[in-house]
Amino acid sequence: MQTEVDDSVKLEAAVDLKGSVFTLPVLQICSGSIDAIESELTERLSAALKFFKHAPVVIDLEKLSGQNLDFSALLKLLARQDLVSVGVRNGSAQQNALAVSAGLAVLKGGPLQNILVQESSESVEKPKAEHRTDKVVEEKKNNKGLSSATKIVTQPVRSGQQIYAKGGDLIVMAPVNPGAEIVADGNIHVYAPMKGRALAGVMGDTKARIFCQSMEAELIAVAGNFRVFEDQIPSDIRAKSVQAYLDGDHLVVAPL
């Protein structure tokens, strides 16, 4: 046994400084008018309120071309929208100085992707499991409304695979095996044994539903409300045809 010495205190650091890379939504400011910004932002965010709740945002000043901005008013406005401002970028030296004095960081500008919300189905962030590999189905390109956003899968979804139907429903006509994950912005239908995880309405659509021909799932979620089936699935729904939907905040899984 070692005796305790004062040195032991030094062994554990109180802080540790590390680096990491984050993908943040960028709010591009195109007008110096706080009122105009507020009304436009309210309208755009209303489509995806849940998604942006407490989201960190970077304020991009490129389009302002040096025009001055009332940063404290802007910060208050963003706070009212439940957004957390972390910094500015592409500002002039004067704008940057004002931003710093308003408590914002100055970030280096990088390439900007068009990620501002257009409609509820588009979003800045992908569902959190998106980073997984082996996505068998690629996201569909925008083809001007000629086809629906519904995605149909006819091959088995195997352990470790994830399929995401962006902006629409997902129909799976083959087994979904344990460890597989099927995700949709809209509804999910599975016309085969459903043994994996199903997440419908991942962008916050509380009206989304999940339909399974044979309910053997590990996890069912609608708009973030989930239920895990850790042990035995209750006998009234096990291997039965079921639907799952939200009743308020309560996720109901009931036989069809």
Next chain:
Amino acid sequence: MAKVIVVTSGKGGVGKTTTSASFATGLAMKGNKTVVIDFDVGLRNLDLIMGCERRVVYDFVNVLNNESTLKQALIKDKHCDNLFVLPASQTRDKDALTEEGVERILNELKKDFDYIVCDSPAGIEKGALMALYFADEALIVTNPEVSSVRDSDRILGILAAKSKRALNGDEPIKEHLVITRYSPKRVELGEMLSIDDVKDLLGIPLIGVIPESESVLSASNSGVPVIHDIDSNSGQAYADVVDRFMGVNLPLRFLNVEKKGLLSRIFGN
């Protein structure tokens, strides 16, 4: 046209190398010119199971790096004239495998051989990906237990998503299920998944069931693929797998607990 067959499983210790050795031997015994490649760079085992470890001079990685010719590295099997082994390197790691290099070697082998059997390492990392990437057909080796089945499911997903055939949108890899270490007695006792359980979950055609047998271990230790042991259940089961692969329709064997006859009851086994 030569066929590339990957023997894979996801999980380790389920019998990939044993299956590769016996399957390749069986193909060769049927008159097919066959080469079996050990993709388990750094943990080479196939040469042990094939009984040629003392004859390894050059290996797969040497050929990849143009440090030797393919001819120098190929080891002729001592039992079959038609069978060659391309051993893995024990001193390198999987990063030595490159897509271009593996493709070059496979293309060279395709000129001379009918079948190229790729013995995959466990896991889903580079070695396993390289072993399956160029495959035309796959033997999925699975033990009748849940984690093995889960891992096989995972590897099937990778075959369907990350193989060259999948990425090029060609006809998918033809998949065959090999259930190994099957013990009818333990299935009867409910300790092991049944064949139907495994088939239901993986949903690919079953090409054979290899019963759990002591002869597999002794065959491995003596460096003679178990398919040569024609008196053992496992050896016969592997021979059936090869026949079915060649298109012969055979019923499954060794699925039920053997009823002991009067003599064996008296005299033991």
